[in-house]
Amino acid sequence: MRPVFAFLLLALLCFASTRSENDFEEDSNDDFAEFDDEFDGSFYTEQPASKSAEASAGGGVGTSHEESREKGPQEPRKAAVESDEEEDGLVEDDDEFEHFQDEEEFEGYDGGDAKDPPIDQKAEPKLNIPNIPLHFRTHWDSYWMEMLMVAGLLAYFANFFAGKTKNARLAQLWFSTHRALLDENFALVGDDGKAENENPGLIKESESLYTLWCSGRTCCEGMLVELKMIKRQDLVSLVAGLMRPQLDQAHIKIELTRGVMDAFVFAVGSKKTITKVFKEYTDLSKFCSLVGKPEDRYNVPNGFGVLSEVPEATSAILESRVITALNKYQSYIDYLHISDQFSGPIQQEESSSTLKQPETKAVLLAGFNLPKHAEMETIKPLLLLIFYLMERLKTYRMSKEGKAKSDKNRARVEEEFLKSTHAARAEAAAQRREDKRKQEKERILADEDPEKQRRWELKEQKRQAKKNAPKMKRLAVKSL
Numbered sequence: 327m328r329p330v331f332a333f334l335l336l337a338l339l340c341f342a343s344t345r346s347e348n349d350f351e352e353d354s355n356d357d358f359a360e361f362d363d364e365f366d367g368s369f370y371t372e373q374p375a376s377k378s379a380e381a382s383a384g385g386g387v388g389t390s391h392e393e394s395r396e397k398g399p400q401e402p403r404k405a406a407v408e409s410d411e412e413e414d415g416l417v418e419d420d421d422e423f424e425h426f427q428d429e430e431e432f433e434g435y436d437g438g439d440a441k442d443p444p445i446d447q448k449a450e451p452k453l454n455i456p457n458i459p460l461h462f463r464t465h466w467d468s469y470w471m472e473m474l475m476v477a478g479l480l481a482y483f484a485n486f487f488a489g490k491t492k493n494a495r496l497a498q499l500w501f502s503t504h505r506a507l508l509d510e511n512f513a514l515v516g517d518d519g520k521a522e523n524e525n526p527g528l529i530k531e532s533e534s535l536y537t538l539w540c541s542g543r544t545c546c547e548g549m550l551v552e553l554k555m556i557k558r559q560d561l562v563s564l565v566a567g568l569m570r571p572q573l574d575q576a577h578i579k580i581e582l583t584r585g586v587m588d589a590f591v592f593a594v595g596s597k598k599t600i601t602k603v604f605k606e607y608t609d610l611s612k613f614c615s616l617v618g619k620p621e622d623r624y625n626v627p628n629g630f631g632v633l634s635e636v637p638e639a640t641s642a643i644l645e646s647r648v649i650t651a652l653n654k655y656q657s658y659i660d661y662l663h664i665s666d667q668f669s670g671p672i673q674q675e676e677s678s679s680t681l682k683q684p685e686t687k688a689v690l691l692a693g694f695n696l697p698k699h700a701e702m703e704t705i706k707p708l709l710l711l712i713f714y715l716m717e718r719l720k721t722y723r724m725s726k727e728g729k730a731k732s733d734k735n736r737a738r739v740e741e742e743f744l745k746s747t748h749a750a751r752a753e754a755a756a757q758r759r760e761d762k763r764k765q766e767k768e769r770i771l772a773d774e775d776p777e778k779q780r781r782w783e784l785k786e787q788k789r790q791a792k793k794n795a796p797k798m799k800r801l802a803v804k805s806l
Contacts, residue, residue: 481561482561485558485559485561485564486559486560486561487559488558489533489557489558489559489560489564490533490534490558490559492558493533493534493536493555493556493558493559494530495700496553496555496574496696496700497528497536497553497555498528499700499702500553500576500696500702501527501528501538503702503703503706504702504706504709507706507709507710508540508709511540511543511713512540512541512542512543512549513541513542513543514526514540514541514542515538515540516528516529516538516539516540517539517540517541528553533557533559534554534555534556534557534558534559535552535553535554535555536552536553536555537550537551537552537553538550538551538553539551545582545583545586545716545717545719545720546580546581546582546583546586546690546716547581547582547583548580548581549578549579549580549581550578550579550580551576551577551578552576552577552578552579553574553575553576553696554574554575554576554577555574556572556573556574573695573696573698574695574696575660575693575694575695575696576693576694576696576705577691577692577693577694578690578691578692578693578694578709578712579689579690579691580689580690580691580712580716581687581688581689582687582688582689582690582716582719583688584687584688586688586719586720587664587666587688587719587720587722588639588666588722588723588724588728588729588732589666589667589729589732589733589736590635590636590639590664590665590666590724590728590732591609591610591613591614591633591635591664591665591666591667592614592633592634592635592639592640592643592663592664592665593610593614593632593633593661593662593663593664593665594620594626594630594631594632594633594644594652594661594662595630595631595659595660595661595662595663595693596629596630596631596659596660596661597629597630597631599660599661599693600616600630600631600632600633600661601631603661603663604616604633605672606671606672607663607668607670607671607672608667608669608670608671608672608673608684609665609667609668609669609686610633610663610665611672612667612739613635613665613667613735613736613739614633614634614635615633615634615635616631616632616633617631617632617633617634617640620632624640624641624644624649625644625649626644626649626652627652627653627656629656630652630656632644635732635735636724636728636731636732638724638725638727638728639722639724639728642718642722642724643664643715643718643722645718647714648711648714648715651707651708651711655705655707655708657695658694658695658696658697658704658705658708659693659694659695659708660693660694660695661691661692661693662691662692662715663689663690663691663692664689664690664691664715664719665688665689665691666686666688667686667736668686668687668688668689668691669684669685669686669687670684683740683743690712690715690716690719692708692712694708766782767782770782
């Protein structure tokens with residue numbers, strides 16, 4: 327009904343706009359009277375209750391247009407309105423609103439072909455409740471991933487506490503076994519670095535590393551013992567150790583007093599360890615060479631290697647007592663290293679190489695494997711071997727030939743170092759001269775004395791001319 331009423335209203339407005347304002351005021355009542363007579367309120371018909379409900383439920387544009395289509399053809403499409411005798415108007419067919427009857431114009435408009443069944447407003451709506459899963463499941467097999475993670479964490483922490491406890495027990499067992507022997511040879515055992523030694527004994531650096539510092543003995547500055555245990559507290563390291571087995575080790579480093587031993591470098595140990603340290607340490611790589619067939623030459627056990635600088639010194643160190651100890655405790659001895667030129671591992675080459683040789687010191691290094699079944703009494707004689715080597719180095723003196731060879735090797739190493747650092751030293755010297763000239767120039771300019779500045783500039787010009795001049799050699803010609 328509303329579209330038809332709007333159509334008529336628009337037609338009326340179009341008709342009224344063609345008349346003058348005065349005529350429109352005079353005849354407006356008559357026009358509306360004709361409008362009422364012609365249509366006679368036929369647009370205002372009551373609808374059945376079912377259709378009203380359908381319109382309210384199905385609602386929207388499609389329903390309104392359906393009603394307008396059903397009633398539209400019954401109404402006259404032409405409206406003729408007679409006016410006064412002077413001016414007549416005729417409203418012809420207007421196709422402007424023809425699209426209201428197009429079925430494809432509106433969405434959801436079916437043109438009266440299909441009708442939805444009436445909806446009973448009294449009936450209760452049917453609600454579909456979806457099956458929502460419970461927040462917590464009742465089956466434990468759904469949590470297998472979480473249970474595995476919890477079990478893994480429990481195993482890791484259990485292994486951590488068990489591993490660190492075992493490492494602490496082994497370290498304390500080694501210290502208690504060797505405590506009496508250490509007290510006999512050193513005045514201070516277990517220095518903690520404080521003014522007052524409050525806790526003498528092992529120092530825990532980590533869960534797998536314990537250190538012990540001893541001092542107060544002749545011919546040495548002190549002795550550092552490092553107990554490097556297997557990382558039993560780390561489950562990942564234990565699993566990796568199944569593929570590459572490791573052992574608990576005790577590393578001993580004794581700093582000898584300068585001048586106690588003669589100048590030579592020597593090392594003996596398992597072939598694997600000797601090959602490794604030969605590549606890693608500076609003194610062994612520069613002064614020593616690997617001895618071929620050491621079993622026949624020095625009677626060392628099979629599987630041992632020897633690095634020697636001076637054969638005379640190597641034979642003196644590997645005497646009968648040392649060879650006996652090496653054969654008896656072959657499985658526990660990893661390496662023995664004696665050097666007067668020890669400077670640590672080889673430094674990686676950098677762009678700015680050092681201009682001075684690294685500081686060296688005389689040391690006695692040893693590495694021992696700890697027994698697997700915590701029988702520390704088994705390796706107690708190895709500490710006695712260390713003290714015997716200290717006394718041996720104190721009393722041994724090389725021959726003149728041995729000393730001459732040793733001095734020659736050290737001169738060769740120093741010459742190689744100077745050659746390798748020649749360019750760097752020349753660059754550093756040039757930089758020092760340049761800095762000195764800059765300082766002198768700043769000092770001259772600060773004096774504000776024109777005469778001094780002029781003389782300094784002349785001096786610089788002569789220096790630059792001399793520097794840029796071609797070099798010529800003078801030849802002395804003797805007259806006959």
